[in-house]
Amino acid sequence: MGQLLNTICQECLNEKNHVLGIGQSSLEISMNLLKGDLSWIEKQVSKSTFEKIKLLEKNNQKDKPPGLRGVSCDFYAKLFECKSCNTVEVHNDIVIRLDNDETFQVKWNCGECNGLLCIAEKPINEYACSECRSTLLKVIGEGVWD
Secondary structure, three states: OEEEEEEEEOOOOOEEEEEEEOOOHHHHHHHHHHOOOOHHHHHHOOHHHHHHHHHHHHHHOOOOOOOOOOEEEEEEEEEEEEOOOOEEEEEEEEEEEEOOOOEEEOOOEOOOOOOEOEEOOOOHHHOOOOOOOOOOEEEEEEEEEO
C-alpha cells in the first residue's frame, strides 16, 4: 500500500510518476531474510554495501544454531532529496536489523552530483525538475495504491 504522486515540470514538460510505499511482497521478503536469504537486499544496493551487510550478518551468526538467522529489514519506497541539487529521487528506505541490536541503514547518493541523499522534508512541488532544474514542478495527480 502506498501513495502515487505524478508531477510535471511546467518549463520542460518532463513528467514523473513517483510510486511510494510498500507492496505485498514485503512479507515474503521478511520471511526470506529471517532464513538468511539476502538476495533481495543484494538487488537494492551496491556491491560494496552488500558486502558490508553480509559481513554484519555473518558476525551476527557466530555461535548460533542453523535456522532463523535473526535478520529483519524495514523497507519503504520514499522520496529522497539532494540538498545540493534541490531534486528528489525515489529509493527504498532500507534499515537492516540484526538480533544483536545492530542496525545498518542503506545510504543513497544523488544520480546527478553523487551527494548523499536524505529523506525528503518538503512538499514535492518545492523541488527542482531533475531534467532542467526549473522550480516549476506541479503535482498533476495523487492517489493511493494497494
